[in-house]
Amino acid sequence: MIDLLSYAAFFLTMALTYAVICLGLNLQWGQTGLFNVGVAGFVAVGAYVSAILTTPPIEGRLGGFELPMIFGWLGGGLAAGLLCLAIGALTLRLRSDYLAIATFGAAVVIQLALLNLEGLTGGPFGVGFIPRPFxxxxxxxxxxxxxxxxxxxxxxxxxYLALEHLVRSPWGRVLRALREDETAARALGKNPVTYRLQAFAIGGFVMGIGGAAQGHFIGFIAPDNYLPILTFQVWTMLIVGGSGNMRGAILGAVLVWAIWAVSGSAVSALFPTEQQARAASLQIVMIGVALCAVLLLRPRGLLGEAGTLRRAKTRTAPKISEGTETNA
Known part of the structure; x- marks a missing residue:
């Protein structure tokens, strides 16, 4: 019973770290329409910066400042947010395609840097001895x-409360207006680049905190933890839960992580050790099937966005009462 309780608590803890990351993506995509396909890179920045700030000194590696964990989490979030700010400043004035390319490229560069900057990141061996809460x-x-x-x-x-307050404020309404009709928002004097840059940076900050929390609860991080499959996982969580809905982002994170964990346990139980690496691809298949099912049955996700702003696609012509003549 104790083992089951401990496992359930650990499962929910990991699911909630993904929920934080998903909340950050929801602000960027669900509220603002910013297509970020480099989630894994920003999560990695948050995890590594926090680890460097909080771990004990290790010979041959820069860092080991042994700061309190709260400073590590905030430092990781700030580093990820500043990186989003820099990338957004270069690309948000262009078409949205460029943002997707830039974020994917940033994630690849970050992953390669983690592998090769051994004196800072530990290289392929990663960073261990990360302090865990309590x-x-x-x-x-x-x-x-x-x-x-x-x-x-x-x-x-x-x-959740901070982001809900933001999206329900006038600032959040401007984000949704820019997402739905940028021309109308511009006509009201709103600067799209400024608002999108703010949302992109805040979303990155939240992702960084999620990455830092994940690293501290596991106690060890390595470059292989931040492959593109992580980005796919987080996007699936958001789509399944409901893009544009903060509660949906949390629900999607828990459900998709449950599918991932259960399928991983099934692979371990059903396949011999030498076949488990190949069979692990079944996890991705199960996530893909779940995503397809949700898109078919509930296109807006399990908890879709409420009160979405939409442009009127048609205009109703004024009615002319009978017997009224019009000038030719």
Whole structure:
């Protein structure tokens, strides 16, 4: 019973780290329409910066500042947000296609940097000894797991309330107006680049916090954790839950992570060790099937966006009462 409780708490903790990342993507895409396909790179920046700031000194590697964990999380979020700001400043004035290309390219560059900057990132060996919340309680697995879960519940709640306040404010309404009809928003004196840049940076900040939290709960990070499959996972979570809906982003993260975890356990149980690497592709297949099912049955996701602004596609002609003559 204790093992089951500990596993459930660990499962929910990891699911909620993905929920934070998904909330950041929801602000960028669901609210603003910014197509970010470099999620894995921004998550990696948050995780590595936080790890460098909080781990003990290690010979041959830069960092080891042993700062409190809260400073690591905020530092990771700030680094990811600044990177989004820099990329957005270069690309948001162009067509949206360029943003997708730029974010994908940034993710590839980041992953290669993590592999090769051994003196900073540990190279392919990664970074270990990352402090975990409530590390003093590790002797009691049950209490340790529940304490970590409580930290993530509070983190998700703070991110959710902060982002909900933003999207319901006049600033958030401008984002949706730009997403639906940029010409009309410009006519009202709104600068699209400024608002989109702000949303892109704030979304990156939230992703960085999610990446930092993930690294601290696992206790070890490596470049292989931040391959493009991570971006696919997060996008699937958002689409399944409901793009444009903050609660949908959280729900989608939990459900898709459940599918991923259950399929991973099934692969371990059903296939011999030498075949598990090849069979692991079944996890991606299951995620793809789930995504297709949701798109077919509920195109707007399980919790679609409410009150979406839409342009009128047709205009109703004024009615002319009978017997009224019009001038030719």
């Amino acid at each position: 590390g003093a309680l590790q002797g009691d697995a049950d209490l340790f797991a529940l304490s970590n879960l409580s930290v993530m519940i509070v983190t998700v709640l703070i991110c």
